[in-house]
Amino acid sequence: MTNQAKLSTWASNIAPSPTLAVDSKAKELKAAGEDVCGFGAGEPDFDTPEFIKEACIQAIRDGKTKYAPAPGIPVLRDALAENYRNNNGVDGVEAAQVVVSPGGKYSCYLAILAVISPGDEVIIPAPYWVSYPEMVKLAGGVPKSVFAGQESGFKMTPEQLRESITPKTRLVIINSPSNPTGAIYSPAELQALVEVCLEAGVYIMSDEIYEHLLYDGVEHVSPASFSKEAADAVITVAGFSKTFSMTGWRLGTLMAPLPIAKAVANLQSQTSSNATTFAQFGALAAMQNWDQSMAAVSGMLEVFDRRRLRLLEGLTAIPGVECARAQGAFYLFPKIASFGMAGNDFAAKLLEEEKVAVVPGGAFGAEGYMRLSYATSDDVIEKGLKRLTSFCAAL
Ligand SMILES: Cc1ncc(COP(=O)(O)O)c(C=O)c1O
Structure with missing residues (x-):
């Protein structure tokens, strides 16, 4: 053996999370x-609601510090x-169809592992969350991205989806x-996509981790709710991170047809065991006190909405954006193609010269865009907009 590490196919093919x-x-x-x-983080900047934290602390005091059943308490x-x-x-839906995992990210990975065999194709609409293609590759599958700018x-669109399905397609990811x-x-729109999938006999992974973060009065629907046939074809993943500002708790959820949920529970039992036992008791408090939970979320949403509108206003005022x-x-995911620079160079120069951190669109399969998270303070948004404006003016 030389000092040169001999990495596996999986480790060599995987890109780090940008x-x-x-x-x-x-x-x-x-x-x-x-x-x-910093506009890079996909993480709410609020604290976890106090009653959820208290329930977790109490669980530790009560000795809930041991292994729990692999799919959750x-x-x-x-x-x-x-x-x-x-x-x-x-x-x-029955409890047996639900699995609690160590994070929504892990729910996604296990959902993919449960239905994808080597060579199977997975359709991923782009711009996509950075981890989907890498997870598909880790399962031996082939990610096929479909661009929608x-x-x-x-x-x-349903037409794009229909055209992308081949005999090898096994799963479509919707987020x-x-x-x-x-x-x-x-x-x-969701109904139409689900119909195409049902006709073609392919599974859907519906990632609903942001289901409660909605503005302008829009509604969220779960594709699994459309019909019995839809429920038999959809694996729904979500989690506590984004809704309740619980990113560090590492708690995800998955709801699937029974055989898939059982397969996911098996995979989890052999790879991670249960999500942290006492953390699950905090999550339980969130579920059992739903009105209080939703009140906490609407407080956060009010702040997010104000920031969203301010950032949107500031970005649209920049010539070229x-x-x-x-x-x-x-x-927000503004288009910056008019500056004629590769997204990675734009983001690197912006960070170096103006100390503004954004994620280049290429990471999400969308060159010519950049992602800004407004889960950051009003001050950062104001200062960041000023810097971005002068940066773009100088390009
Ligand atoms: C689309 C999407 N799905 C899933 C996750 C996973 O979240 P977590 O593992 O924190 O529950 C994230 C986090 O960034 C996300 O953006």
């Missing part, structure tokens, strides 16, 4: 005393199933509200 990389570079600069305006799976029935309109509201664009499919009015999550 969003986490931008965030850690910004944090590094900050730690070195630089005044950085039964009371939490019951509460999640009830929530899917009552609030997402998915009839007849600003002109089409960042949404894949509404979307990271990185904040776009939301209407119920009718075009920005769509995103109605979900906490991201």
